[in-house]
Amino acid sequence: MTPHRPSQHARRLVAALLAGSGLALGGCHADRIVNEAYPTTYQQRHPIVLSEGAARLDLPVGGGAGGLTERQRQDIRAFAADWRKNGRGPVGMMIPDAAAGVHSSPAIRNTLAAAGVPSTQIVSRRYPVDGPETAVVKLGYVKLKANVPHPCGLWPEDLGHGGGDYYGASQNREYWNFGCATQANLAAQVADPEDLARPRAQSPVYAARRQTVIEKHRDGEDTTTNYRQEDVEVSEVGGK
Structure with missing residues (x-):
């Protein structure tokens, strides 16, 4: 009995369908994951x-x-x-x-x-x-x-049921205004704005304390600091 073999036309059709399905899946992946244009973090949406x-x-x-x-x-x-x-x-x-x-x-x-x-x-x-x-x-x-380069309180998408924020409802995505007030307050409260651009240089060590620790370590003593607790009082504000 001669085994049944698909015709050349059928094989081409199956190959075309597989290629088309692969392209469709790849396109979906690129649109929803790889090429997602929505900033996912509040630092990206509201940079300082x-x-x-x-x-x-x-x-x-x-x-x-x-x-x-x-x-x-x-x-x-x-x-x-x-x-x-x-x-x-x-x-x-x-x-x-x-x-x-x-x-x-x-x-x-x-x-x-x-x-x-x-x-x-x-x-x-x-x-x-x-x-x-x-x-x-x-x-x-x-x-x-x-500062934050734009005002807070912008709501480009409706957060109500049935609104335009489809991905926010289906993917638990942060809404646009989330984190804007926090970023604006941080920018207003920072003492030196340059601290947000780079860390400060390390201050010199406390030489006297370092020498004390080295001497205690050399003598095999405990190098931790003992704080007196006898004079400490707990405030009674708010009741006991």
């Missing part, structure tokens, strides 16, 4: 970026002895301290053409100098004002700031 921003201090002029009040002198000292720590470039000073502004500018310069801002780092210019009520000396400098 570093950019140059402006630090400003507006000083209404015409009050206090010498053209400045004590509150304004304190504000200028705090402004100068922040410039010494975070400033990038000189301090700009916009002086109004009003008489009170011209009278206050030397006092502002002297206060800045006393707070550690060299006179060579102060750049000033005049600007016209409409009246005495708008006479404000404006101080400013460029500083590095960290």
Whole structure:
């Protein structure tokens, strides 16, 4: 009995079907997994970026002895301290053409100098004002700031039942706005934005403590630190 063999046409048809099914499965895999365009983590959707921003201090002029009040002198000292720590470039000073502004500018310069801002780092210019009520000396400098490059509260897809977020409902995917407020708060609270770009250099070791540990280790003693607990009191706030 001669075994049944499929014709050449049938074999070609089967090969074409197998190839087509393979392409279809591969395309599905690429669309849903490999080429998925949706950012899967909140760091990708809401990255913290570093950019140059402006630090400003507006000083209404015409009050206090010498053209400045004590509150304004304190504000200028705090402004100068922040410039010494975070400033990038000189301090700009916009002086109004009003008489009170011209009278206050030397006092502002002297206060800045006393707070550690060299006179060579102060750049000033005049600007016209409409009246005495708008006479404000404006101080400013460029500083590095960290922020999220877009506002939070964006909802591009409907989260309600039957809405447009099909993949979010079927794949337990994070919705777009998830994590935005956390990233924005972290960017606003960080003391030095450069810490987000790279770690700081390691501080030197405490030489005295290191010598103590080495000596105890050499003598076979316990190198841990003993803390006294006798004077410790537990707060009774909230009840017992």
